[in-house]
Amino acid sequence: MQLNQKNLGLITNVLSGPKYDRKRLKIGMVHIGVGGFHRAHQALYTHQLQDKMDASEWGICGIGLRSGDQKIHDVLKNQDGLYTLIIKHPDGTIESQIIGSILDFLLGHDTPGPVIERMADPATKIVSLTITEGGYNFNPSTGEFDFENPDIRHELSNPNSPKTVYGFLTAALKKRRDEGLPAFTVMSCDNIQHNGDMTREMLLSFTRKLDPELAKWIENEVQFPNTMVDRITPVTTQADITYLQDTYGIEDAWPVTCEPFIQWVVEDRFSNGRPEFEKVGVQFVTDVKPYEKMKLRLLNAGHSVLGILGAIHGHKTINACMEDKIFVAYLRAFMDKEASPILDEVKGIDLESYKDSLETRFANPNIKDSVSRICSESSAKLPKFLIATLQENLIEGGSIQFATLVIAAWCYYSDKGINHQGEPIEIIDVMHAELQQAAKRTKTEPLAFIKQESLFGDLAKNERFAQLYVATVQQIYKDRDSRKQMQSML
Known part of the structure; x- marks a missing residue:
């Protein structure tokens, strides 16, 4: 049985799935970099929150900015954003569940317009990131922004045709400012020390060169909370896909496997509201x-x-x-x-x-x-x-x-x-x-x-x-x- 919204009622007879009505969810978070970690971590916390209480304004739209994101885009589109999370315990116990918090997925590498529109939409309150350490475009020795990156040079000359996360964030924030909308929070979930501070510094470096007035607005209006994220999430294997087929009769083209341990510590600094993640175990602190x-x-x-x-x-x-x-x-x-x-x-x-x-x-x-x-x-x-x-x-x-x-x-x-x-x-x-x-x-x-x-x-x-x-x-x-x-x- 193919994993999708149409078959969800039948699938939840054998596996736990969303208790909430996915049709009522609205997109409030946009996430750039929908890999295994995001789906085992932030998307799971969001799913758990929606199961626990009315959090219908906090659905997720995934974003891919690279051509390599085509596969995950196609899989999640075919599965209506649904996927299986497989938690593997040291004693051999396996827990599997269907996660329903991802509602849409957009690709931006060829058609940036819809991505910018989604990020600039008034309903979007948080743009989160898992773009790996290499996606932050800084010199690891000096910590300075790398303006020699060809994609960055392209964006500085063609701001309406972004290629990197900085070009997209800048275009969307400019649109919000110009339309009198409040800023969204930019929340890094990558394994970089002071990840929020790093994101802020790099984005401001870029925007100061492109649009100094916009940079001042971002500096005053946008929050970049530091976060600490933790969950070991190995690469999905064919054996994981086969396990779901043989055990439950479910065809999921890209499930996620992970360990049982999970942790998320977040500085409580947001521009425009946030989900009540503390209700599902997230720790909010003043200094992460x-x-x-x-x-x-x-x-x-x-x-x-x-x-x-x-x-x-x-x-x-x-x-x-x-x-x-x-x-x-x-x-x-x-x-x-x-x-x-x-x-x-x-x-x-x-x-x-x-x-x-x-x-x-x-x-x-x-x-x-x-x-x-x-x-x-x-x-x-x-x-x-x-x-x-x-x-x-x-x-x-x-x-x-x-x-x-x-x-x-x-x-x-x-x-x-x-x-x-x-x-x-x-x-x-x-x-x-x-x-x-x-x-x-x-x-x-x-x-x-x-x-x-x-x-x-x-x-x-x-x-x-x-x-x-x-x-x-x-x-x-x-x-x-x-x-x-x-x-x-x-």
Whole structure:
């Protein structure tokens, strides 16, 4: 049975689905970047809120700005926005439910007009984002907006033909201002420290060059709350699709799988109202920064520690890394000795219990989060997750050896593209060509990889780090086995 609105009544005889009348919902939130995470997180919270109370003004319209969004657009259009969320518990228990909070999906890469109209509609009160770290268009070393991006240059000359999130936000906000409408809130849900502040700074940088008067209006009227989001959401596999067919007789072309853990911490700063998400477990705070720093430096950095080192050793999934006692001990040593000492106080959080929970979540044998997914776009992730921790420890005189090994392994990973068994490694990174070119000079110029200032800043000039890095990267190239290096440090 095809998953769609027509068949929903029959499907909910075997799976739980929306208790609310979807026909009564209106679009109040527009979300750019409808991937698995959004559907396992914000869309789920919205669905739960609509089940719990009258939240009919907070339906979601998904937006895709890239040609690569065509597939999810087509799937959700064919399924009337419905999809299955599959929650996989460590003990093998599986919970599945139909989510109904996404009402529409628009593509903007060829026809931007309808997207701008939807964002500018008076009913739209929040525009939220999961566009990945790379979508924010900033130099990871300097933090400055990248005006050399060809799409940005196009938008500055053709503001009515936007290509990036900044062009679309600017066009929609200009339309609202010109029509005397209140601004919408721009809410980032990406794994970037101070994600709201970052979004605000980048958007204002863009609009100040395009339209200084509009920039002043945005500065005064638009709120950009910082958020901390958390839920491990691996890539959907054919096995997940087959599971729904075999178990329930349901054909869902793109279900979402996730772990049972979920968390969302949001600063309570909105331009034009918000859903009562606190009724379904969202934590609203005045300052989210300590929470997001904890999560980025422990969970996200911990993922990268396992991913990069695991890729070289030959582990295919994160849970496989956690079945290796050397990887478990190394991860905990990194968290205890390098990440934890530079965290701020996080009220209401027991840090040791939080780290214990991360080990349990990473080890979930039913999630099977691929190492290649965790390593994807490392050039956008590591500067914020791992390199920032290393830089702070250099300032404070703390331990740096565990993070340094990950960077040395990243160099080898970028250069060779094979694991310890000689198997090819799938590398997904927009900067792969530059990373590989720099890494290949390592044998004759040991510091070549870390001289990429857009990623590492001036780390190559830090004598303490440079000496340790050179010794570590040379040993990695000699042994070709990250696990042996890890063991020697424990």
